[in-house]
Amino acid sequence: MTSSSPAPESPFRRFLDERLGLASLRELLGHKTVPQHKHAFWYVWGGMVLFLFLVQVATGILLLLYYRPGAGEAYESVQFIVTRVSWGWLVRSLHSISANLLMLALMVHLASVFFLRAYRRPRELTWVTGVGLFFVFITFGFSGYLLPWNQLAFFATSVGTEVPRAIPWVGPFLVKLIRGGPDVTGATLSRFYGLHVAILPALTTLLLGAHLYLVQRHGMSVPRDAQEKGPPMPFYPNFLLRDMIGWFVALGVLITIIVLAPTAPMGALFPFDVLFDPKHLLELGTKADPFASAPEGIKPEWSFLFMYQTLKLLPAKLAGLDGEMVGVLCFGAGALVLVLVPFLDRGASGLRPNAFSRLGGAAVVLIGLVMAGLGTWSMVVLGQPLGVAGGVLAATWIVVSVLLDLRRGAGRPSLLFPSLGWLAVAFIVVMTAIGRIT
Amino acid sequence: MRRAALLPLLFAALAGRLAGQAAPVQDAAPPAPVSACVACHSDPARVPQPSAREPVANLADDIHGQRGLSCHDCHGGRADVDLTAPDAAARAHDAAAGYVGRPAPSAGPAFCGRCHSDPAYMSRFNPDARVDQETRYHTSVHGERLAAGDTQVASCISCHGRHPGGEKSAALAHGIRAVADPQSPVHPLNVAATCARCHGDAEYMAEYGIPTNQHEQYQQSVHRAALVEKEDLSAPTCNDCHGNHGARPPEVESMAFVCGTCHAKQAELFRQSTMKLAFDEAEMGECIVCHGNHGIVAPTDELLFHEPLAEGAATTGCYTCHPDATDAALAISTAVHGDLGGLQARIGEARAVLADASAKGMPVAEAEYELAGATDALVEARALVHLFRREPVDEACARGTKVADSALAQGHAAIGAFYFRHRWLAVSLLGIAFVILSLWLKLRQVDRRWRASEMSGPASG
Numbered sequence: 001m002t003s004s005s006p007a008p009e010s011p012f013r014r015f016l017d018e019r020l021g022l023a024s025l026r027e028l029l030g031h032k033t034v035p036q037h038k039h040a041f042w043y044v045w046g047g048m049v050l051f052l053f054l055v056q057v058a059t060g061i062l063l064l065l066y067y068r069p070g071a072g073e074a075y076e077s078v079q080f081i082v083t084r085v086s087w088g089w090l091v092r093s094l095h096s097i098s099a100n101l102l103m104l105a106l107m108v109h110l111a112s113v114f115f116l117r118a119y120r121r122p123r124e125l126t127w128v129t130g131v132g133l134f135f136v137f138i139t140f141g142f143s144g145y146l147l148p149w150n151q152l153a154f155f156a157t158s159v160g161t162e163v164p165r166a167i168p169w170v171g172p173f174l175v176k177l178i179r180g181g182p183d184v185t186g187a188t189l190s191r192f193y194g195l196h197v198a199i200l201p202a203l204t205t206l207l208l209g210a211h212l213y214l215v216q217r218h219g220m221s222v223p224r225d226a227q228e229k230g231p232p233m234p235f236y237p238n239f240l241l242r243d244m245i246g247w248f249v250a251l252g253v254l255i256t257i258i259v260l261a262p263t264a265p266m267g268a269l270f271p272f273d274v275l276f277d278p279k280h281l282l283e284l285g286t287k288a289d290p291f292a293s294a295p296e297g298i299k300p301e302w303s304f305l306f307m308y309q310t311l312k313l314l315p316a317k318l319a320g321l322d323g324e325m326v327g328v329l330c331f332g333a334g335a336l337v338l339v340l341v342p343f344l345d346r347g348a349s350g351l352r353p354n355a356f357s358r359l360g361g362a363a364v365v366l367i368g369l370v371m372a373g374l375g376t377w378s379m380v381v382l383g384q385p386l387g388v389a390g391g392v393l394a395a396t397w398i399v400v401s402v403l404l405d406l407r408r409g410a411g412r413p414s415l416l417f418p419s420l421g422w423l424a425v426a427f428i429v430v431m432t433a434i435g436r437i438t
Numbered sequence: 439m440r441r442a443a444l445l446p447l448l449f450a451a452l453a454g455r456l457a458g459q460a461a462p463v464q465d466a467a468p469p470a471p472v473s474a475c476v477a478c479h480s481d482p483a484r485v486p487q488p489s490a491r492e493p494v495a496n497l498a499d500d501i502h503g504q505r506g507l508s509c510h511d512c513h514g515g516r517a518d519v520d521l522t523a524p525d526a527a528a529r530a531h532d533a534a535a536g537y538v539g540r541p542a543p544s545a546g547p548a549f550c551g552r553c554h555s556d557p558a559y560m561s562r563f564n565p566d567a568r569v570d571q572e573t574r575y576h577t578s579v580h581g582e583r584l585a586a587g588d589t590q591v592a593s594c595i596s597c598h599g600r601h602p603g604g605e606k607s608a609a610l611a612h613g614i615r616a617v618a619d620p621q622s623p624v625h626p627l628n629v630a631a632t633c634a635r636c637h638g639d640a641e642y643m644a645e646y647g648i649p650t651n652q653h654e655q656y657q658q659s660v661h662r663a664a665l666v667e668k669e670d671l672s673a674p675t676c677n678d679c680h681g682n683h684g685a686r687p688p689e690v691e692s693m694a695f696v697c698g699t700c701h702a703k704q705a706e707l708f709r710q711s712t713m714k715l716a717f718d719e720a721e722m723g724e725c726i727v728c729h730g731n732h733g734i735v736a737p738t739d740e741l742l743f744h745e746p747l748a749e750g751a752a753t754t755g756c757y758t759c760h761p762d763a764t765d766a767a768l769a770i771s772t773a774v775h776g777d778l779g780g781l782q783a784r785i786g787e788a789r790a791v792l793a794d795a796s797a798k799g800m801p802v803a804e805a806e807y808e809l810a811g812a813t814d815a816l817v818e819a820r821a822l823v824h825l826f827r828r829e830p831v832d833e834a835c836a837r838g839t840k841v842a843d844s845a846l847a848q849g850h851a852a853i854g855a856f857y858f859r860h861r862w863l864a865v866s867l868l869g870i871a872f873v874i875l876s877l878w879l880k881l882r883q884v885d886r887r888w889r890a891s892e893m894s895g896p897a898s899g
Contacts, residue, residue, distance in 0.1 A: 083801050231892055238888055241881040245874055252870045259863040262799020284801060 028216075033232035034239045035222045042112035043220055047243040048250060049109050052102035053208075055254075056140075059095040060197070067147070069193040071186030074149035075287040082284060093258040096281045099141055101254060103303050110134055114341065114421050118221035124342035126214040131339050132207045138303065140200050143192040145301060146184075152280065154288035155298050157192075158184045163311070166325040167332075183290070258282070299435060306431035307331055313434075334424070345417040473517045474530055475509035484521070496600070496613035505563055512549070514538050544584060546593040547575050574684035581684075590642075597624055597632055597682075624682075626665060629675040630656055652676075655733030674700065679731075693724040701725075707824035728755070739782070742775040742823065770828050777828075777835040778819055784842040785812050791849030798856045805848035812842040 009017070017023050034043055066085055068077040081088040110130065113119060119127035146157045161184060164174040180187030222228065233239055261278035300308045310331075314323040337344065402419075478484045480494045497503035502512070510517040514536030519529045531537045541549040551572030553559050560567040575581040575593070583591045599609035601623075615622035623632040634653035636642055643650050656662050656676075664673035679696050680687060688696045694714075698705025708714055708724065717724050723731075728741055741755045756771040788809050795802045815838025822830040 079801065079803070083804060089801075234888060237884050238881070241877055241884065245877050245881070248870050248874045248877070252867055252874075255863055255866055259859050263797075279799070282799065284803075 029236040030234070032216070032235035033219070034235055035220055035232045036229040037222060037226040038229070039112075039116055039223055039226055042109075042116065043239075044243055044246050045105055045109035045112055046215070048105045048246055049102060051243075051247040051250065052098050052105055053204075055094060055098045056102060057201075059091050059098070062091045063095055064197065069147070069190055071149060071189055071288070074147060074189060075284070078148045078150075079284060090255075090258065093282055094254060097257050097261075097278060098254055099144065100281065100302070101250065103137060103141060105250075106134055106137055107303075111421070111425065113221075115418055116221065116223045117345070117417075118223070119342040120221070120224075120345075121342070123214070123218050123221055126211060126218060127342050128339060129207050129211040129214065131341075133204065133211060135335070136200055136203050136207060140196065140204075141301060141303060143196040143200065146189060146192045147196065148284060149189060149288045150285040151288055151292065151295055152285055152298065154184060154290070155294045156300050157188065158294075159298070159308075160300055160304065161188070163307075163324075163328060166322060166328040168325060168329075171325075185290070302432065302436075305435035306428045309431040309435035337420075341417070473508050473510070474519045474521055474526070475513075475515070475517050478521060478526075478530070479509070492610065493612040496610070499613045499615065501614055501616045501619075512553075543589045543593060544587075546595060547572050547581070547584070550594045571683040574681070577686075578681070578684045579686045592636060596636075598622075601635075626671045626673075626675055629677055630662070633676045652732040655731075659732065659734045660736045661734060691718065693726055697725040703821050704824045707821060711824060711826045713826045727759075737820075739775055739778045739820075742771040742778070767826075770826070773828050774823060774831045777831055778816070778823075781812070781816050781819065781835045781838045781842065784839050784846070785809065785816060788812070788842045788846040788849060791846055791853065795849050795852035795856065798853065800852035800856050802849060802852050805845045805852070808841060808848070809845040812838040812845065814838075815841065 013022075034040065063081065066077055066081045066088065068074060078092065081092050083089075085091075113127065113130065142157075142160060146153045161175060161178050164178065165171040167174060176182060178188070178191070179185070180191045257278050261282055264278075299305060311324055311327045314327045316323050318326045476494050476497075479491055482491065485491055493509065497508070508517065509515075516530050516532060516535045516537075519526045523529070529535075531539070538549070555569050555572045557567075557569045560569050571594075576585065580591045580593065584593060595609040595611045595614070598614050599611050600613040601609055602613075617624050619625060620627065622628065630653055637648075638650050638653040640650045661674045664670045665675055677685065678699070694705045694708055705725075714724075717727070726734075729737060756768060760768045760771070762768070788805075792802045792806050792809065796806075815834050819831045819834035819838065822834055825831075
């Protein structure tokens with residue numbers, strides 16, 4: 001039966017095939033496979049990010065039909081969307097909540113690729129374009145947060161755009177460039193709007209195109225120590241159906257949060273309300289008033305909370321330098337390390353460790369010590385043992401990974417870089433937790 | 439001539455003395471010249487009586503001292519005498535040099551008025567300063583009685599001066615603070631207590647035969663609540679109705695003008711009403727007949743009701759003058775009461791529904807804003823009561839009810855939408871569950887086919 005003659009094609013299908021080359025696309029899909037092994041579950045997260053991104057695009061386009069940028073109109077237009085436009089409340093809520101789920105899925109995807117070391121040769125550029133997309137989506141979130149022009153967004157943006165000022169020499173210029181002036185005004189709103197609906201989508205198209213092309217070109221990475229469970233699974237339809245089940249689950253979660261969040265008690269939407277407060281995301285609040293006092297307990301979005309909390313905890317002076325400047329530069333260095341991971345983690349590809357790898361190892365130990373110190377501080381000052389637990393855990397893990405590395409010998413992947421990753425995760429979790437509870 | 443010549447010198451002297459208390463004297467600076475008055479009256483060796491040193495001790499807190507004036511600017515005399523000379527005291531206190539010493543109580547207003555009635559002089563300190571205090575004082579009951587020889591009545595320092603020995607002690611002129619200074623006895627927050635120092639003292643006021651419970655009543659009033667509790671300094675205290683320097687009780691016919699200073703709309707409506715003529719003919723005190731005076735409380739719609747108010751109430755209702763149940767006026771007041779109550783109830787209902795919708799997370803800010811229009815209409819309707827006709831009140835209430843109905847409808851629609859969303863969620867989740875189940879079944883099917891083809895693939899290939 002496998003060698004039966006192909007079914008006759010309809011004239012319409014033939015028409016499309018001749019013009020669009022659909023046959024080659026079908027052939028491509030038919031040949032695309034997904035490896036089967038114990039870590040294969042993590043492959044669905046890339047598709048999940050793509051699905052949530054498409055939700056963003058669709059709802060964003062619908063919002064564009066009614067949204068009016070400008071300090072005098074933005075708030076009113078969003079108010080109009082959620083109160084007068086048919087299903088406007090759903091479109092706006094989908095856009096707002098799916099943006100947060102997108103960041104969550106993106107972080108899971110990034111972490112899974114990092115810990116499975118899927119970035120190793122020849123997928124370095126797949127990683128770089130993926131991290132580029134991560135930064136683009138962070139910027140999407142930051143710029144989109146201001147667009148409703150409400151009180152919370154205004155002050156959060158005022159605080160957030162102040163951070164680059166700590167960068168030596170170019171800081172004040174950067175702040176002015178981002179804000180379109182010395183303060184957050186209607187000019188900032190116009191700038192953020194342009195960024196959100198034109199510049200970032202263009203960048204996303206480029207990076208996403210490159211990312212998907214590279215994924216297609218190199219296929220899915222199989223971890224070096226994973227035993228394949230059998231022949232690779234066809235992407236279409238077997239893996240795509242798995243993806244789609246995940247997408248519909250995500251859609252169900254999305255609409256449940258949207259409808260229940262406004263009246264759900266805290267904790268009912270666990271774990272989402274541990275990370276972010278959906279009520280605040282859905283409430284429009286009051287219109288931005290630059291002359292009003294900042295809302296009490298104002299904090300940035302959850303995805304920025306660890307940075308905010310770290311900068312808050314840093315002392316005014318660190319080794320004679322401005323503490324905030326040191327913090328901002330450290331985060332900048334961290335972002336650079338994240339981009340360069342495939343080139344620094346030479347051990348992942350089975351190559352001999354170079355100077356960068358050794359520096360990376362030294363950085364892990366150093367950050368581990370800082371982490372443990374911060375953990376102790378958080379317990380002593382805040383009375384939160386969580387920080388200590390995170391710090392001790394991270395420091396222990398680093399020591400263990402270094403010791404294991406020494407025993408593993410040459411030719412085996414180093415444990416230092418996963419340690420760096422765990423450390424970053426622990427650091428982000430601890431700082432976010434402190435940020436949420438203080 | 440009388441003040442200007444020595445003013446800079448004495449100001450420098452005073453400033454030097456005051457500065458010397460706070461900061462060490464700078465080495466290079468020459469010693470500042472000191473007024474002979476200040477030098478002598480601050481030296482216990484020369485002036486052993488504490489009461490005679492009190493003026494200098496309090497000059498720093500005194501608005502006059504803060505504006506650069508010193509002793510001789512009010513008391514005259516010579517401030518530049520050589521204190522080592524044997525006749526220093528006589529020369530300083532020389533009547534020929536304009537020395538007046540302590541003025542008699544009856545001369546107080548004229549003493550202060552030398553400067554405070556002089557526009558040219560006062561404009562140096564405040565171009566907008568009023569200079570009619572002395573003139574107005576002479577028109578006040580206080581001024582009239584003082585002119586008649588009654589020195590017990592209040593004059594300038596009675597209200598503006600200090601009472602260091604307690605409320606009943608004699609007033610001292612030194613240490614007079616600016617009216618805007620919260621420690622000043624004539625700051626709006628302190629005026630009532632200052633007036634009550636005399637007017638609340640039954641023994642002190644016995645010979646005048648006027649009540650002494652005004653301050654006690656005022657403490658219960660809506661005016662005092664606005665002034666003290668809401669910290670609204672524009673809210674009225676004694677002087678806002680009675681005047682300050684020209685204080686006297688308002689006449690019956692001017693009562694609506696007094697209240698109308700703030701309640702302009704109500705006063706104007708009352709003047710247009712037929713009730714104005716009736717009140718004038720009966721020599722009734724207009725506003726205060728229904729609302730009371732010193733103990734005025736927040737008016738309620740119950741004033742219009744056809745039943746007596748609670749015993750001891752600070753206000754009186756229509757029933758007081760119209761006790762006959764068949765009185766047509768009482769029918770109007772009862773109908774107006776019903777109109778106002780109806781609108782208020784509708785606003786309350788709309789507010790409650792909107793609050794419920796808001797608690798359910800529904801955006802109702804626009805409806806809440808709209809509802810404010812109904813409250814405005816209710817306020818207007820209550821003001822229109824002062825026309826004592828039903829039609830204008832009816833019209834305002836109808837307008838307000840229409841707005842409240844619209845807000846109420848929006849509130850109900852929002853609550854309806856809330857429950858619709860929950861039903862929609864349930865249906866959608868069912869649909870999503872169905873799709874997931876279908877996909878899962880399809881997945882099982884394609885997985886089975888794929889595994890079968892994989893098993894048969896190598897054999898057939």
